[in-house]
Every structure is written in C-alpha cells, then in structure tokens.
Amino acid sequence: MESKAVVTALTALAHETRLSVFRLLVQAGQEGLAVGTICESIGIPPASLSFHLKELSIAGLVNVRRSGRYLYYSAEYETMNALISYLTENCCAGGTCNPSCTPVSIELPKTEKPKVVAKKSTRTTTKKSARTS
Amino acid sequence: MESKAVVTALTALAHETRLSVFRLLVQAGQEGLAVGTICESIGIPPASLSFHLKELSIAGLVNVRRSGRYLYYSAEYETMNALISYLTENCCAGGTCNPSCTPVSIELPKTEKPKVVAKKSTRTTTKKSARTS
DNA sequence: TCCATAATTCGAGTATATTCGAAGTATGGA
DNA sequence: TCCATACTTCGAATATACTCGAATTATGGA
Numbered sequence: 652m653e654s655k656a657v658v659t660a661l662t663a664l665a666h667e668t669r670l671s672v673f674r675l676l677v678q679a680g681q682e683g684l685a686v687g688t689i690c691e692s693i694g695i696p697p698a699s700l701s702f703h704l705k706e707l708s709i710a711g712l713v714n715v716r717r718s719g720r721y722l723y724y725s726a727e728y729e730t731m732n733a734l735i736s737y738l739t740e741n742c743c744a745g746g747t748c749n750p751s752c753t754p755v756s757i758e759l760p761k762t763e764k765p766k767v768v769a770k771k772s773t774r775t776t777t778k779k780s781a782r783t784s
Numbered sequence: 785m786e787s788k789a790v791v792t793a794l795t796a797l798a799h800e801t802r803l804s805v806f807r808l809l810v811q812a813g814q815e816g817l818a819v820g821t822i823c824e825s826i827g828i829p830p831a832s833l834s835f836h837l838k839e840l841s842i843a844g845l846v847n848v849r850r851s852g853r854y855l856y857y858s859a860e861y862e863t864m865n866a867l868i869s870y871l872t873e874n875c876c877a878g879g880t881c882n883p884s885c886t887p888v889s890i891e892l893p894k895t896e897k898p899k900v901v902a903k904k905s906t907r908t909t910t911k912k913s914a915r916t917s
Numbered sequence: 918t919c920c921a922t923a924a925t926t927c928g929a930g931t932a933t934a935t936t937c938g939a940a941g942t943a944t945g946g947a
Numbered sequence: 948t949c950c951a952t953a954c955t956t957c958g959a960a961t962a963t964a965c966t967c968g969a970a971t972t973a974t975g976g977a
Contacts, residue, residue, distance in 0.1 A: 744813025
C-alpha cells in the first residue's frame, strides 16, 4: 500500500460518522448493509450519509453492490489489513512494542536500551494478546 | 479506547507529513529521535514540524523527553495497538476477513453466506500472515 | 552574564472538509 | 406508463486544518 492511499484511508476513517459506519460494516460481515439501514443506525440525513459513504468508497474501505432498489455497502477487509500493516511495518527497532512483538533472532533485555541488533523484515505485531482497547 | 480518541488519533495520522514522522518514530524505537533529526529526514520548516508533532502528541501517538537542548520524540506503541484493536473489534460477523481471522467455535463454509453462528469476543486479526501491503 | 543553538508558539493568509435541503437518477411494481 | 421508494449529486453556507516567517522560550557553555 502506498503512502498516498494510506493517507486517503486514514482521512476517510478520521471522522466520527465515517468511523461509526465503517465499524458497523466491519461487524456486519460480507453481506453488508443497505444505506437505509445504516441511516437509521447512525441517525443522519441520507445526503450526509451518502457523502460519507462516497469518501469511504474512494478510500477503498468499502464495497457497493446493488440488489434491486437497495445498495449494500460492505467493509473491504483487505484495505483495512493493509492499512494496519503499513502502520506497524518494521516497528520498534528490534525492541518489543507489545507482548507479541518479538525480535527475529535474539531476545533483548527490557530494562536497558539496546542498540539495534537484528532487524525484522516482516512484523508479527498486534495479535489478540496485544489488544489494549 | 473511546471513539473520540480514535478519531483524534486517526486525524493525526491522516496527513502525509505526520504519517511519515510517525512511521519514522515507529521504526526508530523507544529512544526516539530529536526534532532536528526528524526535520532533516522529512525536509520541512521547524515551525511546521512542531505543529505536526503537537498534533501527534495531543493524539497520544508520541512521547517527548528532553535531553539537554534536544527534545526526543518517540512513538507510543500502546496507542497504535489500541487503535488497531478498535478498528478490527468484532469484525466480519463470524466470517474470515483474512487468513488468520478464524471464528471461535465452529468452522464456517466459505462458499455460502452463513448466518452468525458463534460470535467472537476478542479478535485474532492481523497477524503476520494477514499483512497484505 | 551573554551568546548560540534547539525547539515552540503566534498569527494571518490560504486551502480543504462538512453539512444537508432540494433536485436528480435508478429500480420495482401497479 | 406512472408512481413510490432508495439513494445520489448539486451547491452554497459554514467550519476546520495547514503553512511557515517572525517572535519567543529553554538550555548549555564560554
């Protein structure tokens, strides 16, 4: 994922309404939800919701599918995962930024500040145990 | 993490310069980097950088520590992880949004759309294998 | 005490995002 | 063909964010 696309995705999520909509869709699964349903859930005028759905769509965070008169929006999980990857890529310089983020080759002491010893190429951050919210 | 705090953090990251700074710090590790160093790396005027560092700081994404005349900024990994948690919480309604996201109790067929059977309470999303960027 | 360096705050000009009523488009059914 | 429903686009008022030179604050050393 490129930095421009990441900024677009983050901008799309950086808004109370859009974040709610996105989470709703993330939790709704592949089938997604019709605009009217989201509208009721969130409680904003259709024109406003439409504007926000477009932003999410441009950012590649949601998909649309028509079924009759209804448009079903669903979360694009790939983009979400790519976004997370981008943020955590090559993180913490060989340290442990969270319990499940362990360096590739050697274990580092936690009390002192070590110089970078062995760099990881792919991260293993943010597993279940790392979740703090 | 509360939705307001999440929006603040996402807003902070949703900017080309700040995203670069944050990634730089994520990769720099606990010791962090002095403002001058970041300034050179990114290539923007000190006043602008200061503005952006403040945004990141307010969002809880970075820490500051003074050492003599230098201010060292470092990434706040906890906030980053909390942010990721928030986005992926209860995702995909029992489906598999990525290869490492498996439902808690039973395996679901992939070809048809199943109704929610068993809901996960904590997610196991976005491990190494899930990274797509 | 005085100067140089490191970084922040001020402030004003500029750019971008948000809101939502009204008007428009697409679809299904009578 | 005509109407109701579902949703989007238009557009203009409003709000918020960004940039960065100049002024200010903090620290260390002579």
